[in-house]
Amino acid sequence: MSSSILVVGSVAFDSVETPFGKADEVLGGSATYFSTSASYFTDVKLVAVVGTDFPDVHIKGLKDRGIDVAGLKKVPGKTFRWKGRYEYDLNQAHTLETHLNVFSSFNPEIPDSYKESPFVFLANIDPELQMKVLDQVKGPRFVACDTMNFWIEGKPDALRKLLKRVDLFVINEGEAREFSGEASLVKAARKILENGPKTLIVKRGEYGALMFNGGTIFSAPAYPLEDIFDPTGAGDTFAGGLMGYLANSGDVSGDNLRKAIIFGSVMASFNVEAFSLERLNTLTLEEIRNRYSEFKQLTRFEDI
């Protein structure tokens, strides 16, 4: 009964410095993290663009995880590169360099074999491109999207138009406040949901996530890690686990969204334990299930 997911986003090389070490030109990008995470739960169809410098070994790596790369285009030029640093406050990335390269003219074309994907995830790209993706797919069952402050400030109208066509909107806490102009997250959520989505998930980094859905709120914790080695990709990994579990179960009810958020949090908690996809690529289903149980232990308390 598992359904497939179409994801559109970036594939990139990241150079990252954290208090624990540094990594140069390692595989990254929103679509990469999302796909790898979701691939533990269901079939994933990837749409992204890379340059001619992108090595086949990385493409093979994605394929080995069962990810469909028919929509991964290789074009003349260099692959998107990002360089950033994290201080001890690992909730905040400091961007040192961004070279969009071939990503600057990314115009996602959805292969015919992808067009009936029932689940769609629009990672953080220009909201006009996110809409173009939706124009190409045929009646998806469940659409989720991410965004960032750059688009909230630069293309708020396009973003609002997009949100009318989206079931689930996933953003971080600061973005929720900025987009709504409300300091209170409860008020911010109400305002944002008026734009169309049935569900809003607010990511709060090491503090977990809040889901607003049908007048109810769900508060999910983050897994208390000894060390957050590298937070790069945590948000997309979270979304990958979440959408992966939803697509796998085919159930988008409020109760199942709660479970999906925990699976997303489980995947994100593994991802931040190492650079790049190092930890994500070596997971077992048993490790995922065990950490889900740890989330249960972390939050349980008895009735009165």
Place this chain on the structure above:
Amino acid sequence: MSSSILVVGSVAFDSVETPFGKADEVLGGSATYFSTSASYFTDVKLVAVVGTDFPDVHIKGLKDRGIDVAGLKKVPGKTFRWKGRYEYDLNQAHTLETHLNVFSSFNPEIPDSYKESPFVFLANIDPELQMKVLDQVKGPRFVACDTMNFWIEGKPDALRKLLKRVDLFVINEGEAREFSGEASLVKAARKILENGPKTLIVKRGEYGALMFNGGTIFSAPAYPLEDIFDPTGAGDTFAGGLMGYLANSGDVSGDNLRKAIIFGSVMASFNVEAFSLERLNTLTLEEIRNRYSEFKQLTRFEDI
């Protein structure tokens, strides 16, 4: 089976400005918030000092809630006054003025009728005074204490000595990091617990609380409020609900500590809805029980 609690701390007048309004010279102080909150669960015995300007109507108010004020001393001089402001980030108080007044020579004397209290809460005062309190009581069953950055920086050795005699240490996130010198809360908790307490609770304001106890971690959410009207006293109200529930049930097991943290969070969530003790003074047991159930709804998710 309910046991009584001895609390030692401050009784003060607060002047507070928040984005929602202002209050002048209203009743406040750590012992006041703690006692009022705990009084919904069990008998409370208060030790504090006020000046001759402290009106009888406030003393009557405490008595009306069943709080024993035999240990509330009135001495020549003025009552402790604090003036502060909160910006939209309500996690952070900006102190404008502090006048310790009679509180500067506070030397807690425990009345004989208090000395066998099985539960003791040492609110945030000089750790040397906190130890003097423990010297006067007879074999308490369960001792909890709070502190602040001022004592962490000024009297770290006295604080460490105190912690050897304490079962539960309750501090906020920034203080836990400062006291331990660790950015990771998991590492910070381990270091702090090496000083003696069996249990550490880290308060995280609008993000809830973490408990570290016997190698396990419990993550409690905060109640997502539409508006946090005034956060003053939230930490002491939390501690009051927590200790009140523990003393009422007489059970200090890990599982019961989890329930106690939720009761503490319930009480704090009410307290921040209004200035001073306004909301805390008008609660019903039914409101407290209902909000506990809302915490259950807020956090529930199914097993795999």
